[in-house]
Amino acid sequence: MLLTYQKFDRIIKKYTPKDWVVEYLPGPGHFSVGTADPHSGKIHIPYRDSVEVLLIFLHEVAHIKYRHIQACNQAEWYQEYVAERWAYSVAIKEKIEVSEYRLRVLKAYVRRRYRRYLTVCKLYGIEPKRKATPGQLNWMGLEE
Ligand SMILES: [Zn+2]
Numbered sequence: 001m002l003l004t005y006q007k008f009d010r011i012i013k014k015y016t017p018k019d020w021v022v023e024y025l026p027g028p029g030h031f032s033v034g035t036a037d038p039h040s041g042k043i044h045i046p047y048r049d050s051v052e053v054l055l056i057f058l059h060e061v062a063h064i065k066y067r068h069i070q071a072c073n074q075a076e077w078y079q080e081y082v083a084e085r086w087a088y089s090v091a092i093k094e095k096i097e098v099s100e101y102r103l104r105v106l107k108a109y110v111r112r113r114y115r116r117y118l119t120v121c122k123l124y125g126i127e128p129k130r131k132a133t134p135g136q137l138n139w140m141g142l143e144e
Helices: 005-015 051-065 076-093 100-123 134-140
Strands: 021-025 035-037 042-046
Touching (some): 051 100, 100 134
Antiparallel strands (some): 035 042
């Protein structure tokens, strides 16, 4: 189903957490970047009514919903994993068509974060506190 401007708007309204506001980043040049700032209560997303921006928005909402942004001590890769999975599941529930390409981009992002996590742990000679489960590795397209 085509993502219309009305549908885009409806989903933004429906999923914006209570006491938060959404602001659009001005002009071009803000590719694939979203932020959620707990101090101002603002979610910033690029100004484009596209599936990509909707996924960026839902990703930020997940960080708020799962309380990642308020002093969370979970491994960063895991927070990103949770946010991407939730954003994707909402998109499916709302019948937003997510392309294979977009899904690969999501997975590649989490995979990069996970690899970086393992590299940093190794660098400092510490045991990774949260290693991916076989199901998570499989989702990321990695093998043990
Ligand atoms: Zn994130």
